[in-house]
Amino acid sequence: MITRDELTGYLHELLDVDGFQDGCPNGLQVEGTGEIRCLVSGVTANLPLIEAAVELGADALLVHHGYFWKGEEPVVVGMKQRRLKRLLVNDINLLAYHLPLDAHPVHGNNARLASLLEFLPEGTFGGSPAIGLWGRLPATMDARGLSDWIAERLGRAPLVIPAGPSRIETVAWCSGAAQSYLVEAVQMGMDVFITGEVSEPAVHVAREYGIHLFAAGHHATERYGVMALGEHLAERFALQHHFIDIDSPL
Ligand SMILES: [Zn+2]
Known part of the structure; x- marks a missing residue:
């Protein structure tokens, strides 16, 4: 088990988040429960991945492609509302790391x-x-x-x-x-x-x-970073970890 704040602090340092200028926030994007035992990882925080995280009882979802990209509509409607609602209702933290994870x-x-x-x-x-x-x-x-x-x-x-x-x-x-x-x-x-x-x-x-x-x-080229990072966190902090591959042909 690790607390949310310990986990985000550890990742911030490990991935040198402050060293990058990026098109999205890197780190905690959606706040959930304060204690993390079960981690689900995947490439993109799409709805099927969130549903898999809910099913597995995840406390945190770790992804490469999160939300809140520069230039996107700053409103919570439609697809974005459904994704955020599922995370928030289920108290799941969303952690996203883009360029630092490349x-x-x-x-x-x-x-x-x-x-x-x-x-x-x-x-x-x-x-x-x-x-x-x-x-x-x-x-x-x-x-x-x-x-x-x-x-x-x-x-x-x-x-x-x-x-x-x-x-x-x-x-x-x-x-x-x-x-x-x-x-x-x-x-x-x-x-x-x-x-x-x-x-x-x-x-x-x-x-x-x-x-x-x-x-x-x-x-296909971005499965392996988040998978490796999830495995590393699981080992280091004795977490349950599941990498879920929601396939995309692109
Ligand atoms: Zn990408």
Whole structure:
């Protein structure tokens, strides 16, 4: 068991929350019960995940994508009202960590992706503080081979824009929607850039600069940080923990 305030304080420090400028508040977004024994984690605080947390008797829900994004309508109606009501009525704390959870060197999405995909990180890139990683593949591959490698480990075939060299050795990766770092990967001389999702202009950037572009799934690339963080908290504070994967094809 841990108190809510101890848990939020611990996470604030562990994830260096003050070091990031983000599009949402990082930390306690919805206040629930003061004592936490059962933790549910998941990628996005959607209604099915909240229902699973209610079902499991969760005291806290830990997510990567929470609420209150910059520019969103500042009213509690519709979908947002239903989500908040379910949390509040059931006294469930909502803890959300966005960029700090992409970047963390151990529990972060990009560190966990490196481990899952057996990439060998050599440095960081993308943003300030940097949230992406770059390094080497475990072996030289072609685009098809890398696509199969990723599909097997993420359980989802990536969208591939094959525009780089036939032998791929260097790789830059950043989970989620990180196409804005594509040119930085080009400038670093990477053979391939892997992110979660991209939009149309990125295809032409990749083709005209001659770098492979992989969109491996926003959800699929961001399962592993929150899962690892939940497991870490469970072990450290003797909590019950359930990671719930509410699948998203995007
Ligand atoms: Zn994301």
